[in-house]
Amino acid sequence: MDACRLAAAWGLTMTPLPDPSLPWPIPLPAVDLISESEGLSLVAYKCPAGVLTIGRGETEGVHPGDTCTQAQADQWLCDDLAGRAQAVRAMCTEAPTPNELGALVSLAYNIGLSALKSSSVLRCHNAADHAGAARAFALWDKARIGGVLQPLPGLTTRRAREAALYLTPGPGQPAQQMPQSVAAEPALAASPTVAASTTG
Numbered sequence: 001m002d003a004c005r006l007a008a009a010w011g012l013t014m015t016p017l018p019d020p021s022l023p024w025p026i027p028l029p030a031v032d033l034i035s036e037s038e039g040l041s042l043v044a045y046k047c048p049a050g051v052l053t054i055g056r057g058e059t060e061g062v063h064p065g066d067t068c069t070q071a072q073a074d075q076w077l078c079d080d081l082a083g084r085a086q087a088v089r090a091m092c093t094e095a096p097t098p099n100e101l102g103a104l105v106s107l108a109y110n111i112g113l114s115a116l117k118s119s120s121v122l123r124c125h126n127a128a129d130h131a132g133a134a135r136a137f138a139l140w141d142k143a144r145i146g147g148v149l150q151p152l153p154g155l156t157t158r159r160a161r162e163a164a165l166y167l168t169p170g171p172g173q174p175a176q177q178m179p180q181s182v183a184a185e186p187a188l189a190a191s192p193t194v195a196a197s198t199t200g
Contacts, residue, residue, distance in 0.1 A: 015040045018056070018074040025078075025085040030102025030165060034109055035077065037158045043067050048152060049143045057109065081105060087113050093126045097173065100125065103137070103166035110158065111140055130167065137163040 017032055018024075024031050038057030044066040047053045052062040055073030058080065068076075088104045089096070091113075096104060104125065108116040116122055119140070124133035141155040169175050 016070060018077060019071070022074060022078045023082075025082045026102040026105050027098050027170070029168075030099070030106055031077070031081070033102075033158075033161050033165060034081070034106050037106075037110070037154070037161070040070065040073060042069065042073070048145060048154075081109070084108050084113065088116065091117055091122060091126075094128050096125065098170045099168045100130075100166050103162040106158075106162050106165070107137060107140065110155075115140075134163040134167050137166065 015036055018035050020028055035056050038053075040056055041054060044052050044054045044062050044064055051059050052064065053059050054062050054066050055068050056077040058073070058076050084105050085101060088101060088108055092101075092104075104116065104121070107119075107121060111119075120136035121133050121140075124130075124136055137159040138156070141151045141159050142149050143152050143155065144150075145152075
């Protein structure tokens, strides 16, 4: 039984994953993360922030009533990611690993290239502070709903998955060794993540 059928048997829904034979510019786990987070809609709809969206998160030139096929949605995503991957690479003074690039492109796909360019995520990445960059993904978990900026559970989940992908060694890269003793996090007010959230 394939995964989609197994999910349906449990009453769950799964978004069909994009065609792996397309020339994806980032690793497939990053493509899957984006497509699972964005979902797949063959009919235009308004996202929680009120933006018309179709396919796997496409927002440019979308009109009410627009439709597409899954093959079109996959190709649009592939084409979009190619441009974004090139733009993200150009922003990186510290060359990203494939998984770091995939995570950065996923973030840029969601928040936009200009927001990524001025983000703590990119600043930390370019300073070779990979742990700081991974923590900074969590700062991007909010959207305006009814004019009010508020955290959304889906964004919180997506940011955690992007941070995990960002820190995942690629094939041939050494795995990070785990310490045998772990220190407690400082008080929330002293947390570097909370402090960074006040500066964006």
